[in-house]
Each structure stands twice: as C-alpha cells, then as structure tokens.
Amino acid sequence: MSAADAERIAARSAEVGRVRRAERLALLRRNKAFIVGVAILFVWLVCVAFGDLIAPYAVNEMDFEATSMPPSAAHWFGTDSLGQDVLSRVIVGARLIIVMSFSATALGTVVGASLGLLAGYFKGRFDIALMRVLEAISAIPVIIVALLAIAALGGASPVITIAVIGFVFAPNIARTVRAATLGEAEMEYVAAARLRAERTPHIVFKEILPNVMPPLIVEFTIRLGYAIFAVATLSFLGAGVESGSPDWGSQVAETWSLIFANVWWPTAFPALAIASLAVSINLISDALLEAFES
Amino acid sequence: MLTYFLKRLGLSVVTIFLVACIVFFMTRILPGNLAMRYLGKGATPEQIVAWNSDNGFDRPLLVQFGDWVGTTLQGDLGTSLQYETPVSEILLPAIGYSARLAGLAFLIIVPVGIAGGVYSAMRRATWIDRFITVGGLSAAVIPEFVWAVVLLLVFGVALPWFPVTAFPDSESPGFLAGVYHLILPSIALLLVLFGYVARITRAGVIEALESDYVRTAIMKGLTRRRAVTRHVLRNALLPTIAVIASQVPYLVGGLVSVEIVFAYPGFGSALLAAVGARDYSMLQSAVMVTSLVIVAFQLAADMLFAALNPRIRHKVTA
Numbered sequence: 192m193s194a195a196d197a198e199r200i201a202a203r204s205a206e207v208g209r210v211r212r213a214e215r216l217a218l219l220r221r222n223k224a225f226i227v228g229v230a231i232l233f234v235w236l237v238c239v240a241f242g243d244l245i246a247p248y249a250v251n252e253m254d255f256e257a258t259s260m261p262p263s264a265a266h267w268f269g270t271d272s273l274g275q276d277v278l279s280r281v282i283v284g285a286r287l288i289i290v291m292s293f294s295a296t297a298l299g300t301v302v303g304a305s306l307g308l309l310a311g312y313f314k315g316r317f318d319i320a321l322m323r324v325l326e327a328i329s330a331i332p333v334i335i336v337a338l339l340a341i342a343a344l345g346g347a348s349p350v351i352t353i354a355v356i357g358f359v360f361a362p363n364i365a366r367t368v369r370a371a372t373l374g375e376a377e378m379e380y381v382a383a384a385r386l387r388a389e390r391t392p393h394i395v396f397k398e399i400l401p402n403v404m405p406p407l408i409v410e411f412t413i414r415l416g417y418a419i420f421a422v423a424t425l426s427f428l429g430a431g432v433e434s435g436s437p438d439w440g441s442q443v444a445e446t447w448s449l450i451f452a453n454v455w456w457p458t459a460f461p462a463l464a465i466a467s468l469a470v471s472i473n474l475i476s477d478a479l480l481e482a483f484e485s
Numbered sequence: 486m487l488t489y490f491l492k493r494l495g496l497s498v499v500t501i502f503l504v505a506c507i508v509f510f511m512t513r514i515l516p517g518n519l520a521m522r523y524l525g526k527g528a529t530p531e532q533i534v535a536w537n538s539d540n541g542f543d544r545p546l547l548v549q550f551g552d553w554v555g556t557t558l559q560g561d562l563g564t565s566l567q568y569e570t571p572v573s574e575i576l577l578p579a580i581g582y583s584a585r586l587a588g589l590a591f592l593i594i595v596p597v598g599i600a601g602g603v604y605s606a607m608r609r610a611t612w613i614d615r616f617i618t619v620g621g622l623s624a625a626v627i628p629e630f631v632w633a634v635v636l637l638l639v640f641g642v643a644l645p646w647f648p649v650t651a652f653p654d655s656e657s658p659g660f661l662a663g664v665y666h667l668i669l670p671s672i673a674l675l676l677v678l679f680g681y682v683a684r685i686t687r688a689g690v691i692e693a694l695e696s697d698y699v700r701t702a703i704m705k706g707l708t709r710r711r712a713v714t715r716h717v718l719r720n721a722l723l724p725t726i727a728v729i730a731s732q733v734p735y736l737v738g739g740l741v742s743v744e745i746v747f748a749y750p751g752f753g754s755a756l757l758a759a760v761g762a763r764d765y766s767m768l769q770s771a772v773m774v775t776s777l778v779i780v781a782f783q784l785a786a787d788m789l790f791a792a793l794n795p796r797i798r799h800k801v802t803a
Contacts, residue, residue: 323500332737469628
C-alpha cells in the first residue's frame with residue numbers, strides 16, 4: 192500500500208461517514224420519543240442555567256406562617272415543613288443533579304475510553320490484566336462502592352460522588368470502546384497510518400477514536416442515565432451532597448416520612464422531577480442506539 | 486464442561502481477590518485518620534494509639550491485609566466496631582431478610598419479564614409492544630427509592646391496600662402475612678428490572694421467529710404458539726439468563742434504598758447504619774459478601790448458559 196492509497200482510503204471513509212451521519216440525523220428527527228426526550232431535557236437545562244431567575248421564591252426562603260401548605264396559587268407545588276417553596280426548590284434543584292451526573296459521566300468516559308482504546312489496540316497482557324481489574328470493579332454495585340468511599344473519606348460532597356461514579360463507570364465504557372477498537376485496529380486505515388510511521392498516540396486518538404465515536408456516544412447517554420440514577424439514589428441516602436442543598440434526592444429524603452400525614456407534595460414533585468429527567472435521557476439514548484444500529 | 490467450569494471458577498476467585506484488594510485499600514486510603522474519624526475530633530493521642538492497637542490498626546498495612554484475608558477465609562468476618570459483637574451475628578440475619586425480599590422480587594420478575602418479552606415479540610410493532618419496550622425501559626431508569634415512595638404514597642397511604650412497612654408487627658407472622666408485607670417493596674425492586682428482562686427476551690424471540698428452523702416448523706403445520714413454546718423459547722432464553730445475572734448487582738444496590746423506605750431490617754439497612762457509624766469492619770465484610778453473591782450468580786449464569794448451549798458444551802469437552 193502506497194501513501195497515495197492511504198490518502199484515498201482516508202478520503203473515502205470520510206465521505207461514507209458524512210452520508211451516514213446525515214441519515215442518522217434524519218432518522219432521529221422522525222423519532223417522536225427522541226423529540227419528547229430532548230424537549231424534557233431542554234426544560235431542565237434551562238432550569239440549570241437560569242434556575243435562580245425563574246424560581247418564584249429564593250431557594251432557602253422560609254415562611255414560617257405557611258409551612259406544609261398544599262399546592263395553591265401562591266405556591267404551585269405547595270410548601271415544605273420549613274415553609275420553603277417546593278416549586279422553587281425543584282427548579283433550582285435541577286442544577287446539582289444534572290451537573291454532577293454530566294461531570295461523572297464525562298470523567299468515566301474520558302478514563303474508560305482511553306483505557307478501552309489502549310486495551311483494544313495493544314491487546315496482549317495489558318488487555319488481560321485491565322479486563323480482570325475492570326471485572327472486579329463491576330462486581331460491586333455502584334451505590335455500595337460510593338457508600339464505602341464516602342465512609343472512607345469521611346463525608347458526602349459532590350466532588351467525591353462525581354469521582355466515585357466516574358471511577359465505577361469507566362470499566363463499562365472501556366469494555367464498549369475496547370470491543371469497537373478490536374475491530375477498528377484491523378482496518379486498512381490503521382495499517383496505512385502505521386505505514387506513514389505515525390506515532391501510537393496519533394493512531395489511537397486521532398485515527399481510531401473518531402471511528403469508535405458512534406458506540407461511544409450511545410454508551411455516554413446510557414451511562415448518563417445510570418449516573419442520574421446513582422446521583423439521585425446517593426443523595427437520597429444522604430451520601431451524595433451536603434445536607435440542606437437544594438437537590439431532588441435530598442428533598443425526597445427529607446420529606447418522605449410526611450406522606451403518612453398526607454403531606455405528599457414536598458416529596459412527589461422532586462420525585463417526579465427525577466423520574467422525568469431519567470426518562471428523558473433514556474428516550475434520547477434509546478433513539479440514538481436505534482439510529483446508530485440501523 | 487468440567488474444564489470450562491474450573492476455568493470460570495478460577496477467574497471468579499481472581500475477581501473476588503481483586504475486590505478484596507479494592508475494598509481493603511479503599512477503607513485505608515488515609516490510614517492514620519481511621520481512629521480519628523471513628524473516635525471523633527476530640528480524641529486524645531493516647532486514645533488513638535490505644536484504639537489502633539486494640540483493633541490491630543498499628544500493624545503494617547500488608548500484615549493487616551493478609552490477616553484480614555486469612556480470617557475471612559476461615560469464615561470469621563471480624564468484630565463490628567460499632568456494636569463490638571461479631572459482624573456475622575448482625576450481618577447474617579440481615580442478609581437472610583434481604584434474601585427473602587430479593588428472592589420474592591426475583592420470583593416475580595423472571596416469569597413476568599419473560600412473558601412480557603414474548604408477548605411483545607408476538608405483537609411486534611403494535612401499541613402494546615411499544616408500551617412494554619419503551620415503558621419497561623423508562624420504568625427501569627427511575628431509581629428504586631422514587632418508585633418506593635410513589636408506591637407507598639399511592640398504595641399505602643392514598644389507597645391503603647398494602648402495609649407501609651415491610652416487616653410484620655407480630656412476632657411470628659404467618660407465611661402469607663410476610664409475603665403480603667413484602668409485595669410493595671418487591672414491586673419497587675422489580676420495576677427497575679422488568680424492562681431489561683422483557684427487552685432481551687423480545688429480541689431473542691424475534692430472532693428465533695425469523696430463523697429457518699422456526700419457519701420450517703410453521704410450514705410443517707405447527708401453530709405460531711406451539712412453535713414459540715417448543716422451539717423459540719429454548720433458544721431465546723439464553724441471552725435472557727445472562728441479562729438476569731447481570732442485573733443482580735443492581736438488585737443488591739437497590740435493596741439499600743428500598744429497605745430504608747419500607748423500614749426493613751435487611752442487609753441494606755445494616756450497610757447504611759455501618760456507613761453512618763464508620764464501622765469499617767462491618768463495611769468490608771458487607772461489601773465482600775455482596776460481591777461474593779454477585780460473582781456466584783455470574784458463575785451460575787455462565788454455567789447454565791453453557792449447559793443449555795450445545796455450541797459451548799461440545800466445544801469445551803472436545
């Protein structure tokens with residue numbers, strides 16, 4: 192294979208890539224579930240960016256004259272036992288869970304994709320050893336690893352939660368990327384790059400990485416869904432964020448025992464918020480999976 | 486088959502050993518502070534030294550690790566720091582309770598999930614198919630504690646059909662009363678699993694329905710229903726077994742929040758109490774038991790998979 196051949200192969204694969212991307216976009220735009228998912232996510236992203244401006248009351252404003260009031264014109268979602276406006280806390284609460292979930296997934300993706308690329312490219316002993324360690328990590332449920340880490344580090348904080356979830360997710364992402372890389376490493380364009388005497392980091396990150404992007408994007412959105420699941424659960428268990436933060440999981444944890452007194456609104460609305468966010472991400476990842484597989 | 490089993494068993498042992506390393510060194514990231522965090526900020530240096538030597542934390546880390554692995558292998562889970570009684574006395578009954586809850590959830594989810602998947606595959610591209618696949622997976626991404634409080638609110642408080650705690654009040658409740666108390670919490674657990682089981686079964690059934698041997702069977706005059714029960718299920722259930730086993734970690738993780746909401750004295754409650762009390766010996770054992778269960782399920786699923794799949798069975802014995 193000559194350098195000119197290598198150029199031609201690269202050009203052709205870029206052309207094929209463009210056509211495929213356009214087809215996928217068209218598929219996504221016709222998918223109703225995808226549109227619904229994006230719309231819900233968009234609403235929450237607006238709350239992340241402008242939550243303090245949209246919220247009708249300040250997050251920590253307590254009105255002791257109006258504690259545990261049911262939904263009304265003044266307080267659409269009612270007030271909690273401290274007289275805080277539930278709607279405002281739900282709007283502002285979008286920030287912590289979304290920022291934490293995105294950061295954790297991004298961390299897991301960077302670490303996992305790097306490990307997966309290297310394992311798939313080098314194979315051999317490095318690959319075997321890595322896969323063993325990753326299997327061990329995935330034999331402990333994420334919630335339990337996180338609880339262990341928080342006990343060891345002496346307290347809950349968003350940074351610890353992000354680090355733990357990222358660390359636990361890396362293996363799954365590595366496995367997906369490794370599987371895709373194994374196939375890519377046999378392709379002509381990799382041989383062509385080796386022929387051009389490109390350095391290994393260039394081949395792995397500049398040549399192979401763009402070609403394993405489709406499964407990586409799907410994996411990212413699936414993991415993002417799990418991250419929301421994990422962040423919310425850890426916050427509910429009092430192990431995700433500092434107590435008192437406006438956060439959906441903590442809100443449910445602080446208020447749910449009042450549902451026995453029929454004060455359901457401080458619990459139900461943040462619970463529905465978590466559900467809607469998780470479902471929106473699931474609709475998006477499901478549609479992406481479908482589009483990339485066809 | 487035996488070689489395959491031994492090989493898988495060996496890999497499981499390696500996995501468990503690596504988990505032990507992760508667990509042990511994670512709780513000792515800052516070894517000097519262990520005593521301080523346990524005794525509180527007001528502890529005097531003398532108290533810390535005494536506490537460390539009482540609990541053997543003054544020995545070199547590798548000696549502690551070896552000692553821990555050794556005693557654990559002999560079935561001694563150590564002494565709980567918070568209760569000062571053997572960990573096994575607290576952990577084992579709690580695991581028993583959790584096993585009951587998780588077992589009930591499993592008993593319901595496996596047939597219901599498989600039936601949902603088969604039904605969905607037979608009614609492909611209808612609204613009921615969309616409902617089972619999209620609805621099932623949407624239910625699966627909502628955390629257990631959200632389901633738990635919603636179920637509690639709707640079926641425990643608004644419509645008082647089910648008890649609001651998972652544990653009967655009386656000392657020796659009947660079997661049925663016990664199951665009745667566990668219904669809401671098991672639903673919270675299994676809503677998270679249903680979508681995965683149904684979807685993978687559906688995919689397997691569709692693939693089998695489109696295969697040549699099923700077409701032949703139908704052309705020979707078998708009804709679609711007979712073809713499914715006699716030919717399709719056996720092949721379609723292989724991936725389902727793998728998925729069910731891979732859901733065990735999630736089931737165990739979900740136990741923690743469901744047990745909290747339904748005030749159930751199981752493994753999850755014990756674990757959370759240990760986190761609150763910084764009871765490291767209890768935590769280590771609890772996590773090891775968890776991964777042991779998970780790895781055992783994985784191994785069992787692999788073996789079942791091999792036993793049912795002639796391609797693996799014969800390749801390995803040959």
